[in-house]
Amino acid sequence: MAATGGDTKTDFKKSLDAYRPGRHHELRMLTVPPTRYLMVDGHGDPNDSPEFGAAVEAIFPVAYKLKFASKKLLGRDYVVMPLEGLWSAPDLASYTSARDKSQWDWTLLVMVPEWTTETMVQDARAAAAGSGSGSASGASVAGSAPVVRLETLDEGLCAQTLHVGPFDEEASILQEMHDRFIPSSGYTMRGRHHEIYLSDLRRTAPAKLRTLLRQPIALLPRG
Incomplete structure (x- = not known):
């Protein structure tokens, strides 16, 4: 990722x-x-899990405080x-047929620049807590452990596609990706299913939601 400066x-x-x-x-x-990402872990159906809502409320205040600090301190x-x-x-x-969301484990992410440091995240978390922004203080839903953390994710080679429409209509293209495209190309799946929500979920009609679907892959073993 290229560094920037001035008003850029x-x-x-x-x-x-x-x-x-x-x-x-x-x-x-x-x-x-x-x-590099800010990350928050959780489990369960994102549509009705209080844990999911709390995670979203925790991660974005830290992300914005981090952005402001980057501009002010680093230009x-x-x-x-x-x-x-x-x-x-x-x-x-x-994911692809039963769509039993109660069984899902998830980690919410917000990508941050490569120059982001652990100290910057700690300061951003403290600043978000000081402004009373959601759960951004770093306390978990249960109040026992930090929620927002900084971590580097190395996915390497991946298969990816854009899905336009409701989340519950992803199943057919995921089956195509998992069962045909990846194995027919000589690869197997590894790692975790990754989704990138390009649309504002609060303001976009389900039919117009744009979501990147990504799956890390590895070469099929020979023999």
């Missing part, structure tokens, strides 16, 4: 290939470099990135 504001959605949407259901492969301004999610479950069918 970087929008990583426009400068990074990993955020290039492409066409609806156009499957492609790409290599995603190690990337590096950027657009706060959209919400993302890593998803996993004991049975992949919970």
